[in-house]
Amino acid sequence: MNRFHVVGDRQEMIMETLMQGTGTTLLSRFDVSSSHLERLLGTALVAGADGEIYFESTTTETLSLEDSEVKRSSFSTQQGAGIRVVVGEKTGYAYSDDVSADRLLEAAKAARSIARSGKELQPVNVNWASKNQHHHSLYPVDAPLPAAPLAGKIELLTEIDRIARAVDPRIVNVMATLSLEHRSVLIARPDGLLVTDERPLLHLRVVCIAENKAGRQSASAGGGGRISFESYVGNRQWWRAAREAARQALVNLDAKDAPAGTMDVVLGPGWPGILLHEAIGHGLEGDFNRKGTSAFAGRLGQRVASELCTIVDDGTIAFRRGSLNVDDEGTPTQRTVLIENGILQSYLHDRQNARLMGHLPTGNGRRQSFAHSPMPRMTNTFMLAGSDDPEEIVKKTRSGLYAKSFGGGQVDITSGRFVFTASEAYLIEDGRIGAPVRGATLIGNGPEVLMRVSAVGCDLQLDEGMGTCGKSGQSVPVGVGLPTIRVEQLTVGGTALS
Amino acid sequence: MDDNSWQSVTDSLIKQAMHAGATDAEVLLRTSTRTEVVTRMGETDGVLQARETVAGLRVFSGTRSVVVSGSDISEPALAALVDAAMSRVRFAPEDPFAGLPDVDESGTSTPDLDLYDPQLESLDIEQALSLSYEAERAAFGVDPRISNSEGSECVYGCVDEVFSNSRNVYRHCRSSRIDLHVVPLAIANGVMERDSWFSSKRYLSDLADPATIGELAAHRALRRLSAVQALTCKVPVIFEARAAASLLGDLATAVSGYQIYKKSSYLCGKIGEVIGSALLNVEDNPLVPRGPGSRPFDGDGLLTRRLPIVENGRLLTYLTDTYSGRRLGVESTRNANRNPADAPMVGVSNLRLRSTDVPVGDLISEVKNGVMVTELFGFGVNTTTGSYSRGAAGIWIENGRLTYPVHEFTIASTLPLIFAGIVGIADDAHPDMRFSSPSLLISEMTIAGK
The missing domain is CATH 3.30.2290.10 (PmbA/TldD superfamily)
Known part of the structure; x- marks a missing residue:
């Protein structure tokens, strides 16, 4: 006492x-x-x-x-x-x-x-x-x-x-x-x-x-x-x-309508890391995997991304929006490697789901407030830097879309399908960034999209600290991060048909 | 608690604030109880019980105002709340539009909209659990491919909302609600799809049969199996009722007085103009007996009224509360939404797109090649510009018939073109939703997929 x-x-x-x-x-x-x-x-x-x-x-x-x-x-x-x-x-x-x-x-x-x-x-x-x-x-x-x-x-x-x-x-x-x-x-x-x-x-x-x-x-x-x-x-x-x-x-103001169809997409560094959050982050939360309702259930040790991709969830970065000293169950936060060189390594756990799956808690048991029961949630989720020069990544993309910033995104963890909306995007024409386009929504399938990452830049950036994640009616602050990456053949949902 | 004890809280706050120099004061007190039960795979997964109280105090000092709120309504805490408000209001900037409503509606009368079922005050957890079990069991009974589940959830509770201000307004509304929601998974050939169905009512006895909810949810999940990616093209699109309701949400945002005076809506300056097809009629009706969003008074304490918003495609009014109405030089449409912790904002009660007597099958049979969208996701709607692009899943239509399921595509257009492009309206609105629309046929949208 x-x-x-x-x-x-x-x-x-x-x-x-x-x-x-x-x-x-x-x-x-x-x-x-x-x-x-x-x-x-x-x-x-x-x-x-x-x-x-x-x-x-x-x-x-x-x-x-x-x-x-x-x-x-x-x-x-x-x-x-x-x-x-x-x-x-x-x-x-x-x-x-x-x-x-x-x-x-x-x-x-x-x-x-x-x-x-x-x-x-x-x-x-x-x-x-x-x-x-x-x-x-x-x-x-x-x-x-x-x-x-x-x-x-x-x-x-x-x-x-x-x-x-x-x-x-x-x-x-x-x-x-x-x-x-x-x-x-x-x-x-x-x-x-x-x-x-x-x-x-x-x-x-x-x-x-x-x-x-x-x-x-x-x-x-x-x-x-x-x-x-x-x-x-x-x-x-x-x-x-x-x-x-x-x-x-x-x-x-000067942007034209976004194209519609499947094309190569280069994502800029920082906030576009929301792709990871939606495409794989939620799907790796322990509750969905214990219940077998996630598209990633039973896939530990398997390849779920191109070997260029190493993705972590890290609640221990000082002063970050998504960081916590301890999660809302009292477990100290940690850095958890989710995907290493493309291989699925770990889920994100609270105490209950870790115990039921025979894993260790990862310090991801979070809740919106005392009015809510905790569940597995992300903290700061990002892809580690690769070795490509960001400018080269664009240069080597013949045509496609360069997405610099995003609004919100959403995922259906069961089917793995995710969608997120670009708030600033440009056409890529002959390896050069061209005209701005507006109204581009990207849609894809979580377990497939990271397999198509063909370049990872050396310019990892964390976002400025504005992310809020909603799950089952509970909102918690989170962080994301990304180096410049290229994803081949992603569906872009604009209105302009070529 | 009863009216006497609530009134003693609101009176105490208002009296103290006025005594401390406020020129006006307003209190919103909300107490609620809520029980949530979740069952999954035939077992109890979780039970949550909650009771909450929050008192919000808005004080005015001339044209300065501030909102403070707290969950503690003991006498010392109420005094502290008044202190916090009065010490902060001094620093608030002057705003000539701030202030209580000009209309004199002092009194305590509120129409009875039949929103409270005393049975939900004392509903036993076991009873809620059995509703939840039954809905999930029914889903599993439909087909062996329904072999997993996100669970079934029954949520019920009661809310007391008490509004009072320094102009002798005191209003009280007691309401209840029960929701039953089930999310089965259909699994075949290593592919999983989920879908859901629900019922949400003010009275326990009005709740839809749990077995029917479960079966509908199961059929919805099953029909999504073996989906293929849609092809990129421009075709007619049917928004199934639940997806169509989201368009009403977008419309409500675009006609909010706040978006209008901030010049951040594509409908700025469009009063009296045609903003949609002649088939389009939309109204907000807060006075529907037992309605999901019914309310006898709004967040400014004003008695609510039925409000036609769009008539035969023509925009009649924006939605305003007292503040945004003053900004726009119009009377409040009594659409103030007030959360105790914040100043009022604009919100709807029961927003309805008028149905017809056309079965949805008739809309489908009008489409030679197109898609019926059953689910929308993502945030690709911009009500400032009207641009629209959202992730979708649905069923392809060929020669007037539903054929195979499609997924991983977006539908894109603009809100003005979507509303203008409404060429068919069905009869199948879900009455349990605050935003309620029947299925809509839109003449053309861009599909982006393969």
Whole structure:
């Protein structure tokens, strides 16, 4: 129990900074639960069961600018606890945003009810000292992001507006949204693990609308990460985002309709890594593979990509949007090689699916919030650099499409079919980048598309930090990355027939 | 909780905010309970039980405003919420369009839309599990090729939404819902395809028969087996009802007052103009008894009304809330959507594309060579420019007959051309969807495939 109080004290300190003035700090409530924590685990987690109690307190501030002024501002605090009981393939989950002792005990009983399987089960005894609490420190927090002075944030958004409009008079509107989040989590498990994590998350999105006589185009850019407001202002990524959104909207003003049909596609570095996320990432998540519902099920050790492809999921990169010190089940994150030289090496696991498949957890058990049960999710997923010169890759492509940036993508993991939409793309003509095209959607089949990667550049880039991944109604922040690559014979869904 | 305790929370927040110097204040309080059960391969996979409370407070100080929210509604937490709002509103910029609605609709009356089934308050988990089992079992019973499943899910719960503001408005709506959704996998020759079917109702007794849901889902998955890639071409396209509903979602985005005043919609300046085929009629009706998206009042607290949006192809109105209406110089159409944690935005209730009495088979028989799209995916719709290109799966049509399944293709055009190209409308809208459309026949789109 001693260990818990050490953690508890730290939690209390942070909560007090966060919730100053709320009268009832979350910790004073956590404290109620601290004396009840063992009882909760004991009630919820019967022998032979796994699971955890997950406490969370999240403060979010969002500021939006339009018409050159910050028009919307919201501030929310959310707290709650989720209690999960896992028996074999079964999960019982109960959560409450009322973290009073009685309510949590009720939740613990509800979660356990699923474990009623006829046999008499004994409450567990928890030995807190049995596990060390040591994990990464990838994003040390000085002060919660929403605590930074409001004036500085308004100034930043106003400056972004000025910079984007200064790019060209055809930029007729700029919308910018800055979200700042601080999330404190505490995870307690029956194996004695007790861990806290303080997670900052900063996100900026800039949308520019460009207009000329022919019409109107919009484009967006953004970025951020698990960093302080001061260092974000200092690194000037926001400046790039403002200019990038404006530039892309202008490019699209002059773009013609995208072609329709099958052709070679060169993907630029960075954000186009969303291809990996959709085409193979989701298909490698442990739950789908345990259930046999993924197109990649049962294919470990087999070739699923050209030998030029090595793909990793790495939750341990400092300050990245997709990184975590521990996942939402308390497992430290790691770098997992998914595909090495084209051979499938590993799935992405949470604890339950790892156990059921006889694998080790990979630190990919994530959840949107306390209101959700964790499941295998990606962190930062990217392809390692190859040896090709990016310019040569384009030069050696006789004709096709060069896709520089993308909107969203989606995949049906069962059939493996994925689709994603280019927000900036150009025709490749005789090995040269030609006219911009708009409205290009790429469609393909996950297990096949990476087999057709015929060149991998030496220019790996991670994205700017703007990815959000949705699965079964849960959104989590993720990162992607890619060097320049060429994929032969991908279907491009435009409107122009050749 | 009951009306007295809710009112004491909303009154306390509004009184404290006004006392602290706010010129107006508005509260949205939402409490909900939800149970989700998932079964898979005849076993219980998961059970989730939840209860949530969130109080959102919007305060105005002249033309400055801010929204704060929290999940703790104890007295000290409410005081802290007011403090947070008042300390922040000082820094908010002035916005001459901000403010509570001008219309005087003080009072507490709200029409009863029959949205609450007390049976769903006390539905037993075992009962929900058996609905879920039955739907999946029925799917497996259809054909041996249905040999795996993503599972079957039954979700039910109740929501209390309480709205109040400093102009003597207090409204309360209690609603319930139950959803049953099953996702079987059809497997043959090493290929897997999945599809789904569902029912979503306000009353337990209205829920579709679980066996029927399971069988429909199974047939949908089976008909996708042995699909080939479609060929690149330009042909007529039928959007099957569920896919057609997504077009209504795109239309709703394009007519949102916010997109209009930000000049980011292809429908800017099109009021009174023809934006689609003469067959196209669309309305938003929040007052449908037991409707999936029905609501007696909107996120600004205004009593809702039926709203024709497109009549015989002509655009009649944009969708506005109080704020975007002021930006555009029009009255609110009472389409404010309010999440307690944010200022209102525009949203629809039950958006309906008017059906005909034409069976979908008649639409199919009009197509010599084309495709019926049964599923759309990806995000290739740009409502600023109207460009449209989405991933699709479906069934090829030859000589007026459905033939073989096709996949791995995109359908592309523009929203103006798609709406103008509606040459047939069927009778098969799914009434359980908030965006509900029957199947639509579009004269021509570009298919990109092999």
